[in-house]
Amino acid sequence: MTITRDDVINWLNEYGRVIAENKDYLTQLDSAIGDADHGANMDRGFKAALFKLPTVADKDIGTLLKSVGMTLVQTVGGAGGPLYGTFFMQAGTTTANKMELTTADWSAALEAALNGVVARGKAQLNDKTMVDALTPALNALKQAVADGVDQNEALRRSAAAAEQGMKDTIPLVARKGRASYLGERSAGHQDPGATSSYLLIKAAADMWAK
Numbered sequence: 001m002t003i004t005r006d007d008v009i010n011w012l013n014e015y016g017r018v019i020a021e022n023k024d025y026l027t028q029l030d031s032a033i034g035d036a037d038h039g040a041n042m043d044r045g046f047k048a049a050l051f052k053l054p055t056v057a058d059k060d061i062g063t064l065l066k067s068v069g070m071t072l073v074q075t076v077g078g079a080g081g082p083l084y085g086t087f088f089m090q091a092g093t094t095t096a097n098k099m100e101l102t103t104a105d106w107s108a109a110l111e112a113a114l115n116g117v118v119a120r121g122k123a124q125l126n127d128k129t130m131v132d133a134l135t136p137a138l139n140a141l142k143q144a145v146a147d148g149v150d151q152n153e154a155l156r157r158s159a160a161a162a163e164q165g166m167k168d169t170i171p172l173v174a175r176k177g178r179a180s181y182l183g184e185r186s187a188g189h190q191d192p193g194a195t196s197s198y199l200l201i202k203a204a205a206d207m208w209a210k
């Protein structure tokens with residue numbers, strides 16, 4: 001079973017819908033440990049990215065993802081925009097010229113995307129960032145590919161691991177981004193970027209598990 005270009009487009013559209021639906025929730029999380037703009041940032045960025053998507057919808061998956069990444073970098077300020085921009089641009093580089101993806105291709109794209117986020121933001125695991133949701137999501141996906149489980153199961157395991165990683169940010173003290181200015185007071189709150197990253201991985205599982 002493969003992930004087609006239409007599947008990728010459906011995922012991006014679904015994520016835009018989910019971000020709009022969770023805009024206030026993400027902003028509420030960011031108001032506790034940041035500057036209350038994560039929901040608005042992601043919503044503005046994805047609305048712009050999805051507005052541009054039809055102009056590249058007949059191209060390969062890599063071109064689609066790179067377009068999303070570039071629009072996010074151009075339209076979203078703060079930390080989140082450039083980091084998600086890097087995520088999609090790196091995923092796009094790995095999937096250049098592909099019209100469909102195997103589960104292993106998706107795993108490689110997610111790995112490049114996460115590596116890009118880490119290279120740019122320098123966050124380590126347990127710094128209370130989006131990396132804390134994306135890393136377990138990737139590890140679960142890689143393990144599922146190695147175990148040879150079917151695509152549905154691999155995607156579900158990845159989403160479940162991202163959800164756990166997101167929840168595990170609650171007790172952590174932030175060491176990167178605005179939340180780190182709060183020091184110990186950042187503990188006890190779920191990280192907004194880890195939350196939007198979980199929603200991204202969950203949207204993939206929701207749209208691609210057949």
Ligand code: ADP
Nearest residue numbers: 038078079080121123129130176177192193194
């Ligand atoms: P800003 O912090 O500039 O207001 P956002 O509110 O859009 O940007 O995004 C905040 C999220 O960005 C945080 O919850 C965290 O997950 C993520 N983040 C911040 N700095 C980093 C970093 N250096 N590396 C990875 N993720 C980061």
Ligand code: MG
Nearest residue numbers: 034035037038
């Ligand atoms: Mg913010």
